[in-house]
Amino acid sequence: MTAAVGPGLASLKRSRLFAGLDDDALAAIAAKVSLARFADGEFLCREGDVGDRMFIVSAGTVAVVTTGDHGVPVTLNTCGPGDVMDMTSIFEEKVRSASVMARGAVEAWTLDAGDFRSLLVSHPQLATVLFAVMSRDLHRARSFTPSLSSGGADTRLKIAFFDSKPYVEACFRDHNWRNYALQFFETRLSSDTVGLSAGSDVVCPFVNDRLDAAVIEALRDSGVRLIAMRCAGYNNVDLKAAGRLGVGVVHVPAYSPHAVAEHAAALLLTLNRKTHRAYIRVREGNFSLDGLVGTDLHGKCAGVVGTGRVGKCLIRILRGFGMRVLAHDPAVDAQFADENRIEYVPLPYLLSQADVISLHAPLTCDTHHLINADTIARMKRGVILINTSRGALVDSVALIEGLKSGIVGAAGLDVYEEEEAYFFEDFSAEIMTDDVLARLISFGNVLITGHQAFLTWEALGNIADITFNNIAEFVAGRRGAELSNAILVSSC
Numbered sequence: 001m002t003a004a005v006g007p008g009l010a011s012l013k014r015s016r017l018f019a020g021l022d023d024d025a026l027a028a029i030a031a032k033v034s035l036a037r038f039a040d041g042e043f044l045c046r047e048g049d050v051g052d053r054m055f056i057v058s059a060g061t062v063a064v065v066t067t068g069d070h071g072v073p074v075t076l077n078t079c080g081p082g083d084v085m086d087m088t089s090i091f092e093e094k095v096r097s098a099s100v101m102a103r104g105a106v107e108a109w110t111l112d113a114g115d116f117r118s119l120l121v122s123h124p125q126l127a128t129v130l131f132a133v134m135s136r137d138l139h140r141a142r143s144f145t146p147s148l149s150s151g152g153a154d155t156r157l158k159i160a161f162f163d164s165k166p167y168v169e170a171c172f173r174d175h176n177w178r179n180y181a182l183q184f185f186e187t188r189l190s191s192d193t194v195g196l197s198a199g200s201d202v203v204c205p206f207v208n209d210r211l212d213a214a215v216i217e218a219l220r221d222s223g224v225r226l227i228a229m230r231c232a233g234y235n236n237v238d239l240k241a242a243g244r245l246g247v248g249v250v251h252v253p254a255y256s257p258h259a260v261a262e263h264a265a266a267l268l269l270t271l272n273r274k275t276h277r278a279y280i281r282v283r284e285g286n287f288s289l290d291g292l293v294g295t296d297l298h299g300k301c302a303g304v305v306g307t308g309r310v311g312k313c314l315i316r317i318l319r320g321f322g323m324r325v326l327a328h329d330p331a332v333d334a335q336f337a338d339e340n341r342i343e344y345v346p347l348p349y350l351l352s353q354a355d356v357i358s359l360h361a362p363l364t365c366d367t368h369h370l371i372n373a374d375t376i377a378r379m380k381r382g383v384i385l386i387n388t389s390r391g392a393l394v395d396s397v398a399l400i401e402g403l404k405s406g407i408v409g410a411a412g413l414d415v416y417e418e419e420e421a422y423f424f425e426d427f428s429a430e431i432m433t434d435d436v437l438a439r440l441i442s443f444g445n446v447l448i449t450g451h452q453a454f455l456t457w458e459a460l461g462n463i464a465d466i467t468f469n470n471i472a473e474f475v476a477g478r479r480g481a482e483l484s485n486a487i488l489v490s491s492c
Contacts, residue, residue: 052113
């Protein structure tokens with residue numbers, strides 16, 4: 001950490017804490033405030049220390065970090081420019097309940113308690129501004145503060161969301177017409193973070209949260225009665241443990257099939273016409289067309305593996321392109337096939353005939369590594385492979401060999417079998433240690449998106465509504481198979 005003298009008035013005015021003050025007050029504060037600079041990974045303050053100053057982030061991003069049950073750091077929140085950290089320490093010394101760590105280079109103003117109290121005496125205007133900011137912060141963090149009722153306690157059903165992002169919180173709050181008490185955590189649910197669910201009735205995890213037997217037992221012991229997955233997949237949940245421990249599990253089997261199907265089509269179109277490469281070229285002033293030749297999709301053969309709601313939606317899109325469509329699914333929908341002029345065929349035949357293969361199957365013991373060295377060897381040379389379903393449907397090492405041999409002409413992946421370590425987070429400043437993922441990204445004919453196929457406002461709204469409906473059924477007393485979207489036993 002390096003320190004400097006206080007910032008100028010213009011810099012102070014850019015902070016939401018000081019923006020409403022006149023120049024005299026700002027000048028007095030500038031004389032008391034110090035500008036500190038922190039390198040990536042440095043701590044602004046540490047958990048367990050006695051706090052006697054507050055921090056106002058000027059530039060960069062900081063993470064609020066606490067220590068998990070096994071000593072593993074757990075990120076509770078992230079804050080950026082204008083955010084105020086440890087404001088309550090200016091009123092009294094207290095032990096900090098979390099650490100604040102720089103993510104990348106950070107600048108922060110520091111103001112100690114004694115200086116602040118003297119400023120309040122000389123510039124009462126500061127008190128009004130401070131309380132306004134504190135009021136906004138409390139409103140922003142209302143999910144962490146029990147609401148007061150006439151009895152002095154919040155009796156609403158409490159739901160803890162893990163692996164949350166701003167768009168998740170915004171959507172679920174907007175759809176919370178039942179007025180549940182919602183609490184959002186950016187960190188993923190694991191054995192190190194399960195303690196954050198204390199006091200909750202329901203947890204709402206996502207695809208990369210880890211719900212093994214130990215986590216589910218800890219949830220049960222803390223009073224959680226229902227695991228409400230806000231996604232279709234549930235291979236990260238130990239269902240046998242949940243059944244044994246009496247914890248219900250529900251999911252969102254379908255939300256917006258159009259969102260995922262349209263993303264699959266977008267990956268296909270991008271790879272076929274190489275628009276991702278053309279975009280980069282043109283930005284660099286290169287308008288040559290060498291290497292950008294595509295092919296007409298009209299008249300080509302598409303193979304769709306899995307004809308649930310998403311698969312059927314994609315089939316309609318592909319038929320709109322004028323493609324011949326072959327489908328494979330254990331459950332044949334003859335009426336749908338007749339209406340859309342498609343043909344259900346065995347998987348080996350589909351693999352040998354399709355110019356494009358799109359995967360829309362659930363992940364089970366039977367479908368794990370459905371695409372492997374043997375099935376790739378059956379494919380038509382130059383095939384375009386699309387996977388927006390489950391990462392482990394594809395053996396990634398076998399896919400790399402298929403790309404190197406030219407059997408797979410291009411691959412569009414929105415999922416990856418080891419995505420838990422990377423997806424949904426920013427690792428742009430770090431070295432990628434997953435050699436398989438790094439190799440896939442290195443191919444010019446591979447397009448990877450970070451599990452974003454579901455990410456439309458319509459889909460998010462459907463996910464919120466279905467999740468809340470699942471919870472409402474549980475609250476109404478339904479259990480097991482009585483729940484519309486219950487998951488009862490493991491598929492393996």
